[in-house]
Amino acid sequence: AQTVTQSQPEMSVQEAETVTLSCTYDTSESNYYLFWYKQPPSRQMILVIRQEAYKQQNATENRFSVNFQKAAKSFSLKISDSQLGDTAMYFCAKETSGSRLTFGEGTQLTVNP
Amino acid sequence: EAGVAQSPRYKIIEKRQSVAFWCNPISGHATLYWYQQILGQGPKLLIQFQNNGVVDDSQLPKDRFSAERLKGVDSTLKIQPAKLEDSAVYLCASSILQRRIGAFFGQGTRLTVV
Structure with missing residues (x-):
């Protein structure tokens, strides 16, 4: 079974500072897609950023970037x-063949004022 | 463009009762997913539809869960009879399979079984 692992259950950061959330995954595929989703208390999963595995360049979206x-x-x-x-x-999520998403267990991020 | 619509937002039922959740995907999205998210965990796929056909239901507890997507648009997920361990958030998502841009999620239904 394909797995996605997020080893940090909780993290906190001060406002205006930088924070990095970790994710590792298991796959035997050569091309696949990786995603980061944000889930606020409203429960709606919001797509933050997407990375295509065959692309060397790391994706960026405004203040969000990945290290792939x-x-x-x-x-x-x-x-x-x-x-x-x-x-x-x-x-963190990985798209398997057939476009199914496998999610990690999540990291709760708290930004402190 | 309208997002994925789900109803109800909250539901409380007693064990052994039945419950149904409704989802309307983004217009034009042929792929529809139902995920179960237990508190403190990541979402887990229950079933995936492509148009009105089932692509993957390997994780669906078929003795008590059922889902349908009539006419390839709206979908309904049913639990009958419910167990305490079914307490979770049920998320519906949709996507355009070929574009591989990820899935777009609704706000989910929080089910509490007492």
Whole structure:
């Protein structure tokens, strides 16, 4: 079974600082897609950023960027200039063949004022 | 564009009762998913539809859970009879299979079985 592992159940950061959330995964595929989702208390999963495995360049979306290490099967999320609204549960997910998403267990991020 | 709609937002039932959840995906999205998210865990796929056909229901507890997607649009997930361990958030999501841009989620239904 394909697995996605997030080893940090909880993290906190001061407002305006930078934080990195870790994710590792297991796969035998050569091309696949990786995602980070944010889930605030409203429960709606919001797509933060997407990475295609065959692309060497790390994806960026405004304050969010990833460090994708394909050989190490590592996919970390960096949030720069953290804002109070970034407080949420963050899930790393891998898209399996057939477009099914396998999620990690999540990291609860708290941004402190 | 309207997002994925789910109802109800909350439901409390007694064990052994039945319950149904409804989902309306984003217009034009042929793929629809139902995920179960137990408190403190990541979502786990229950069933995936492509149009009105089932692609994957290997994790669906078929003795008590059922799902349908009539006409390839709306979908209903039913639990009958419910158990205490079914208490969770049930998330519906939709996507365009070929584009591989991830799935778009609804706000979910929080089910409490007492």
